[in-house]
């Protein structure tokens with residue numbers, strides 16, 4: 001291989017330190033694989049479920065069964081899984097608009113929701129929740145946990161119809177929230193008022209643990225199929241899983257209040273969605289091993305990383321704090337260079353729709369913008385933090401780490 005001995009040594013040493021941690025990840029993948037397999041078997045998934053449909057898609061058995069397989073995998077009463085959902089943001093928007101009505105209050109309890117939701121909630125004259133008369137309050141996390149006192153106060157002040165929790169960290173320097181922590185706050189809220197709908201943004205969280213937010217009482221959880229649960233094969237789409245009555249309301253928003261999930265065709269067929277879900281526990285493990293390797297290597301090189309290399313991961317994202325804007329940009333460019341697709345493209349900072357700061361992104365992916373595939377992005381602002389995630393195979397991520405370190409050391413020696 002064309003890597004310097006010194007670089008190989010750094011990366012191999014880091015890998016050694018992760019041996020026990022990797023065993024834990026393998027055990028999580030094993031238990032999750034079993035969950036998914038059981039869901040397939042309980043629903044008698046067969047080749048006929050892979051066929052596409054056209055037009056209205058009445059009696060689209062592939063669609064209906066896929067929804068059931070997701071619901072069973074996540075131990076929820078119902079699920080909507082659809083290629084007609086264009087992205088994670090779209091799925092989250094459907095979920096919010098599905099249940100919130102004029103004069104309702106939405107309360108976010110894990111700080112600001114993901115960037116692309118800000119204008120969905122508070123935008124002016126764009127059909128935001130605010131435009132429809134839904135009020136909004138937000139409570140920051142306290143010591144990386146929920147602020148129970150403030151939550152209680154806010155609920156007593158005006159009972160929210162919906163409480164929003166973001167499991168992943170978004171562009172924040174903190175650990176993602178564990179499902180156990182989420183479960184504790186859900187218990188706390190439900191004891192105050194069991195009717196409050198609790199929604200979890202589960203993007204990047206699926207299969208990171210052996211339980212999901214729906215196992216600890218979330219009324220609905222939402223995610224993107226071009227992240228973990230699509231297993232790198234789903235070409236597009238999103239899901240919402242949760243309680244039957246809530247999911248039904250969301251289905252009315254997805255299509256029409258008179259139709260719900262009775263329609264929706266997809267001529268491309270569903271094999272990639274099924275097969276992607278089947279692979280998802282393993283692919284998520286690969287990405288998480290890769291993420292830990294990034295963490296260990298850059299930590300060994302003296303950079304701050306989050307979470308710490310062998311801390312339990314609650315999402316696939318690894319944040320690395322660089323010293324300068326140049327170092328950051330060069331890192332993102334190295335990831336692009338290490339990608340199977342568009343490796344010759346040089347990413348540059350740009351004004352990405354839905355984001356506040358300029359963003360630089362590496363996404364040399366088979367599926368456009370997929371972040372279960374190796375990808376990295378970063379808002380251009382101080383401190384200079386890169387967010388790396390994904391990797392369909394651990395071997396690929398290791399090669400990318402080797403390339404990033406080679407480039408970094410070469411630049412330092414210039």
Ligand SMILES: *Cc1c(COP(=O)(O)O)cnc(C)c1O
Nearest residue numbers: 087088089114168170201203224
């Ligand atoms: C990816 C992501 C979303 C949705 O983003 P899309 O790019 O619209 O799919 C929402 N929340 C979090 C935490 C995410 O990681």
